[in-house]
Amino acid sequence: AIQMTQSPSSLSASVGDRVTITCRASQGIKNDLGWYQQKPGQAPKLLIYGASSLQSGVPSRFSGRGSGTDFTLTISSLQPEDFATYYCLQDYSYPLTFGPGTKVDIK
């Protein structure tokens, strides 16, 4: 199975900050990577698919980049509603695997 790692595991940031989360795959996955946001007590929500395509309805402050093994999710200007845990998911081969998550909380 493809192993996914994320860094950092957590970060503290302020409203308005630019935040970048990194996801790395243990082998190449082309651009078959998604990013999901999960708030406490809620189901995950799709933000980005295909490494860089913004899901309909997701604010443009979210962006994704990368291909192969290294990927990033960037929030250009952190908003109060963005404090959450973010997961990457490789959608390249079975079993599909998630990263361990990055928790973004308020500084």
Added chain:
Amino acid sequence: QVQLQESGPGLVKPSETLSLTCTVSGGSISTYYWTWIRQPPGKGLEWIGYFYYTGNTNYNPSLNSRVTMSADTSKNQFSLRLSSVTAADTAVYYCARRIAVRPIYAFDIWGRGTMVTVSS
């Protein structure tokens, strides 16, 4: 607007079988990949497997021998059965719709999740 809703017992005894159903409203299950994902308390997400409307299934090898997925197209429902459960199977179980048509591979719609506790 497609919506998913999980249902099933919230408490299952060790060694017994966990059974959950996901009801799809606002759309047909006769397309897409219908998936189960779980999340132990305070932990990350684990893909369990999918059921495709043709009857094709694919399960996580870590659970493969214990998992069965099926669907009832007349009720627009799909189901998960996980046998021989232990405390390690305690988790929130989510059903989700997966799109798998290039260029889109993603879980775009999720149920709210249902907590299942394994305990005697």
